[in-house]
Amino acid sequence: MPFQLRPRWPGTRGAGAAAQTVALLALSACSGTYPNSIFNAQTDFNRDAVGGLFNLIIWLGAAVFVFVEVLLVYTMWKYRSRPGQAEPKHVHGNTTLEIMWTAIPALILAWIAVPTVRTIFRTEATAPASALQIEVIGHQWWWEFRYPEYKIVTANELYLPLGRTVNFALKTNDVVHSFWIPSLAGKRDLIANRTNYLWFTPDSATQKAFNGVCVEFCGASHANMRFRAFVVSPTEFASWAAYQATPGAVTLFKAPAAAAARAGTKGTVAARPAAPAGPVMMPSLTQAGYFFPADSMPAHIRPTTPLPAGLTFDDNLLAQGDAARGADLIVNRMGGGCIGCHTIGGTIMTSVIGPNLTHVGSRNTIAAGLYPNDAKHLALWIKNARLMKPGILMPTLGKGQIDPQIKQVPATATLTDQQIADIVAYLRALK
């Protein structure tokens, strides 16, 4: 049947279908839970400040909408044209009506303005001095988190103690980024040559794990600049913080006494630890302090990024990776390789271009939240990271691997799968 305009009131069947559609839409909006939504308020910020204001405005807006629509439909129906009807009387102007429809909206806007201004002042206010201070530094494309109070430098995973106000000082290392954990607070930009602040108290968190994202376009891997926030009990936080502040590598490898003495007598690089030899000290989980168990992460928190086609690793090697050999390779033998960009506390690696790896084994994700932190993903990441996250600084290291940016095998691509498996064993042990 060809489409035709039907200039008449819709029949009862049409009205019934429309009502059904509206009802279905309304019901679908109510069903299910949305853990990444701002309405899933878990903090004073989202509940009292933003949530309260949003609810007030949505209900006032809904009331005005319904009032206007009912009036409109009623008028259309009552004054519809009828056969043989005379021309209606023309009128112009009605002072009473005009004053009313100016005054009533003005009153409604004034009513909304009070809580709006109050919320703006609340969200722009200075945090209480007792707040936990966290520095957030945006990088293309990952997040650096510093806890000056605890001397912790970490990346891409935030730990927040339940009930304590936390104050974020937001800065960028390069371009403009924007920090957003939808369930915990509003967005705030990270701008060059300026520090922005954002503070809230996770006082009503019924969940423990949250997704965070960059919400300002910042280049090729903007969509790959994610992080996780874990709201944990004060005891769990204290345990996590205490251990994160220690140099993980020192507890992992005890330098042989003879080698340490030799380094001391030379008087040159006394701070440089000797190549690890002898038994590798693996800290137990209790020693490593609390961290959020990866298998407790709900489905919406787990990384689901697919692996690039054609990137493979010999899984058998992963089981045979030797942490001591990996440490020797990464710290002592790779020249400008890992040392050029990363820090591992307790070793000579102190560069701050890439994420701090001191406790990388205690993180649940790698590559700014893109992939799970397991041996397989870590191995593939070291082998050819640029295939897994376009545009990044991390060079292609796997022997014979083609760098997707320069479309050829770069000079850095020298590590065999066995060497990568050894490095992975070391990094995994850095709990």
Ligand code: CUA
């Ligand atoms: Cu950082 Cu978008």
